[in-house]
Amino acid sequence: MISKQRQILHMILLHTFTAGFALVMMYPLLWMVSSSLKDTSEIFVHAHQLIPSTFKLDNYSNGFKGFAGISFAVFFKNSLIVTILSVIGTVISSVLTAYGFARIRFRGAAIWFACMMTTMMLPSEVLTIPQYILFQKLGWINTFKPLIIPSFFGGAFFIFLLIQFLRGIPKELDESAKIDGCGLFGILARILLPLLISPIITVAIFKFYWTWDDFFSPLLYLNSPKLATVALALKNFSDPTMQTDWGALFAMSVLSLVPVVLVFAGFQKYMVDGISTTGLKG
Known part of the structure; x- marks a missing residue:
């Protein structure tokens, strides 16, 4: 009886702690959603109140109008173009490179693999100036090319993740396919891609998150307001020299999270499976 009471008390404490921790983690998001429904004058005066005194739904319509005559639909379109093409390029190049390292024997494979892994240790700040000079000489500044084309050359983290998964797949499958005439x-x-669905979706999700939320690269390479992505547009939406419509800004911030939430909700199962199976088989 005492043991059962202790177990119940333990479960109550565990759920209370979990709920409290979840509330702390969710509070910034709840505050942003609440602020998107408040009048600008109320956002910081009554910042502690999550329930607005009056719901101002026109923050979303006002925010979607954008600025400088450019609607936020343009910024969402730009982000989708950059993100989708970057995801496609990363998946294709990472799968091919990982397949080469994991399944094909060639001279200097260990050296090239070490060089690839070394790139993971380089801070991105170290590459900023050389990359900018290169893209400037190529005439790519103020275009989407610096944001998209490098993705078609793979990513060390994604390649390593796929290699670990491929090494867990028996090579006997390859030999059987060779006997059947497969190159x-x-x-x-025919053999490996169907088994790589989970890690490929994991790669696509991570790349989607990182590209959609990227602020520094668009800030560095895009000068025209019409080419701005959502992350850059949100920064440009606030004007320090004039009064900022914070309600509209928070409304657009909430909308910017919708694609991320949809991707996570739709492919969460594959992401968890991809990470867990890769870790077990690696």
Whole structure:
């Protein structure tokens, strides 16, 4: 009886702590959603109140009008173009590179693999100036090319993740496919790709998050307001020299999270499976 009471008390304490911790983690998001429904004059005066005194739904319509005559629909379109093409490029290049390292024997493979892993240790700030000079000489500044084309050359983290998964797949499957007449690309397309669905979706989700939320790269390479992504547009929406419509700004911030939430909700299962199975098989 005493043991059962202790177990119940333990469960109550555990759920209370979990709920409290979840509330702390969710509070910034709840505050942003609440602020998107408040009048600008009320946001910081009654910042502690999550329930607005009056719901101002026109913050969303006002915010969607954008600024400088450019609607936020343009910024969402720009972000979708950059993000989707970057995801496609990263997935294709990372799968091909990982397949080469994991399944194909070639001279200097260990050296090239070490060089690839070394790039993971380089801070991105170290590469900023050389990359900018390179893209400037190529005439890519103020275009989407610096944000998209590098993705078609893979990413060390994603390649390593896929390599670890491929190493857990028995090579006997490759040998059986060779007997049936499959070449290298046939083995990849018919045998390995169906087994790589979970890690590929994991790669796509991470790349989607990082590209959609990226602020520094668009700030560095995009000068025209019409080319701005959502992250950059949100920064430009606030004007320190004039009165900022904070309600509209928070409304657009809430809308900017919608694609991220939808992707996470739709592919969460694959992401968890991809990470867990990669760790087990690595």
